Amino acid sequence: MIPYGRQSVSEQDIAQVVEVLRSDFLTQGPVVSAFEQAVAQYCGSGHAVAVNSGTSALHIACLALGLGEGDWLWTSPISFVASSNCALYCGAQVDFVDIDVATGNMDIDLLAEKLEKAASEGRLPKIIVPVHFAGQPCDMDRLDQLRQRWGFRVIEDACHASGAAFQNTPVGRGQYSDVTVFSFHPVKITTSGEGGMAICNDASLATKMRQLASHGITRDSSLFQSRDQGAWFYEQQHLGFNYRMSDIHAALGLSQWARVDEFVANRNRLACIYDQAFANSPVCPLVQRAGRKNSYHLYVIKLRETCSQSRKAVFEKLRLAGIGVNVHYIPIHMQPYYQRLGFETMHFLNAESFYQQAITLPLYATLSDDQQQQVIEQVLKIVCPA
Numbered sequence: 001m002i003p004y005g006r007q008s009v010s011e012q013d014i015a016q017v018v019e020v021l022r023s024d025f026l027t028q029g030p031v032v033s034a035f036e037q038a039v040a041q042y043c044g045s046g047h048a049v050a051v052n053s054g055t056s057a058l059h060i061a062c063l064a065l066g067l068g069e070g071d072w073l074w075t076s077p078i079s080f081v082a083s084s085n086c087a088l089y090c091g092a093q094v095d096f097v098d099i100d101v102a103t104g105n106m107d108i109d110l111l112a113e114k115l116e117k118a119a120s121e122g123r124l125p126k127i128i129v130p131v132h133f134a135g136q137p138c139d140m141d142r143l144d145q146l147r148q149r150w151g152f153r154v155i156e157d158a159c160h161a162s163g164a165a166f167q168n169t170p171v172g173r174g175q176y177s178d179v180t181v182f183s184f185h186p187v188k189i190t191t192s193g194e195g196g197m198a199i200c201n202d203a204s205l206a207t208k209m210r211q212l213a214s215h216g217i218t219r220d221s222s223l224f225q226s227r228d229q230g231a232w233f234y235e236q237q238h239l240g241f242n243y244r245m246s247d248i249h250a251a252l253g254l255s256q257w258a259r260v261d262e263f264v265a266n267r268n269r270l271a272c273i274y275d276q277a278f279a280n281s282p283v284c285p286l287v288q289r290a291g292r293k294n295s296y297h298l299y300v301i302k303l304r305e306t307c308s309q310s311r312k313a314v315f316e317k318l319r320l321a322g323i324g325v326n327v328h329y330i331p332i333h334m335q336p337y338y339q340r341l342g343f344e345t346m347h348f349l350n351a352e353s354f355y356q357q358a359i360t361l362p363l364y365a366t367l368s369d370d371q372q373q374q375v376i377e378q379v380l381k382i383v384c385p386a
């Protein structure tokens, strides 16, 4: 089976991890900060806090921005459940903004309308989480205009978008957001095994996130609320968690990050071949908006109305042919847990119709040309019956 995504681990990556295993620190050593600096520098951002997952990064970002009971967080229904669960962890409420079916990203026109309505009802969201779906950045310019008008905070869920850019500015630069979150799960652009990072330009926000990722504890005497009692002293100032990244994970993450541009370039090359192969066929790629560099975490096709077969039939035939296709995503509001919170099916129609048509094809940096041709042949054979 050709999987839809997989990691590309080099001998150099392995050597870097082994070096940490032979060193003095398996965790809380120097490699985590080296990894943080590498990512912050790449993005041109001030601060980076490494944690044990993208999900943890979303959680501490929400907490550090003060999200709590009585607050609302809005995100896209076409995402992984972590994008909205982070609000529920904080005791806040979630709502969704429907998507643009052409890209799978949050529809900014619908967002603007929803904000007007929420303002008139006194229920404006505290935080909006745009998700750069499949690696294509959202319309951050227009989101920023709305942010200035309505005063909400923005956390970019960039778990798909390491190495992507909006108008020549790397995702993570933080021009249009308060915090940007990356994931280093093995299917993402670069991996640390499990891992994530929260990037921001505000030093006090970074300090708060760093504390929350380690029990709410600080050892920095300049931040103590009581008298420093000696070299052993630390203070727990918030209710935090153990969300720390280990140096073992950071070694893999740092070594992989050095190849982020190479991985993204390869993914773009392969995506371009898919685009050409499917032109004028019963399947269509997602629309690419101007001024974006897509990192192509996922290559999603949609079945056109002219396609004689159902998504389920195409999916099953591809799996039988050894092509490890997937579907991104089951809309979050359709999950049983969210239905119990009161969300109904038929609530976000664009997301639901997108879900009905979408199939994710194999795409990763080391997918070979032969494998890709196999995928293309099978797709065309199945959707264009002779």
Ligand SMILES: *Cc1c(COP(=O)(O)O)cnc(C)c1O
Pocket (backbone or CB within 6 Å): 052, 053, 054, 055, 056, 079, 080, 082, 083, 131, 157, 159, 160, 183, 184, 185, 194, 195, 196
């Ligand atoms: C992967 C992913 C996450 C969660 O990242 P983990 O590192 O697996 O916790 C969050 N949001 C999106 C959009 C993702 O794809």
